[in-house]
Amino acid sequence: MVAPDPDWSARFLDEAAHIRAALRSHSIEVLHIGSTSIRGIYAKPVIDMLLLVDQISVVDEASSALVQLGYEALGEFGISGRRYFRKDGADGTRTHQLHSFVRGSDDAKRHLAFRDYMNCHPSIAQEYSALKQRLAAVFPADMTSYMDGKDVFIKFHQARAMLEYTTA
Numbered sequence: 001m002v003a004p005d006p007d008w009s010a011r012f013l014d015e016a017a018h019i020r021a022a023l024r025s026h027s028i029e030v031l032h033i034g035s036t037s038i039r040g041i042y043a044k045p046v047i048d049m050l051l052l053v054d055q056i057s058v059v060d061e062a063s064s065a066l067v068q069l070g071y072e073a074l075g076e077f078g079i080s081g082r083r084y085f086r087k088d089g090a091d092g093t094r095t096h097q098l099h100s101f102v103r104g105s106d107d108a109k110r111h112l113a114f115r116d117y118m119n120c121h122p123s124i125a126q127e128y129s130a131l132k133q134r135l136a137a138v139f140p141a142d143m144t145s146y147m148d149g150k151d152v153f154i155k156f157h158q159a160r161a162m163l164e165y166t167t168a
Helices: 007-022 057-068 106-120 122-138 143-167
Strands: 028-033 047-053 071-073 083-088 094-102
Touching: 007 028, 007 047, 007 057, 028 106, 047 057, 047 106, 057 071, 057 083, 094 106, 106 122, 106 143, 122 143
Parallel strands: 047 094
Antiparallel strands: 028 047, 071 083, 083 094
16 A cells, blocks of 8 residues: 555556557547545555446457557456456566446446545545555455455445436
8 A cells, every 4th residue: 555646647548548559449448447546545556447348349359459568368357247457567566457348337337436436525535545554554465354344435435426426
């Protein structure tokens, strides 16, 4: 867990440009999601991205282009309808995660709603940041417990975020 880094946005833009170039023959959107997209909060320095497509088969067909960029293709990886890719740096440390969904899907909306909600509610974002810091301190080597510790907070605020997102 590290302090907010203004470079996260630039890292996203750089990687998104590489993805767009690799998939240039397809109609795609690449958006910044996850904790590094929420202003002013502590996060693991992993850039989460949302790749939106009209049909998930586009991602399946373009998978080799993403692998050439250094991504590991992991299929749905526990979420039906998703195509998940991850990328590590030369030292083996995770640098990027790419979550691919069909444009307009509930999962795509959920990611965008949570990001937008947190950025519109800075005090809630700071609560989330504090929770993440506490969990990281208590479970430094136990990712499952860390994730489980965030689950209730995330689900509660995702539900509120979706209400705001669908009425906006």
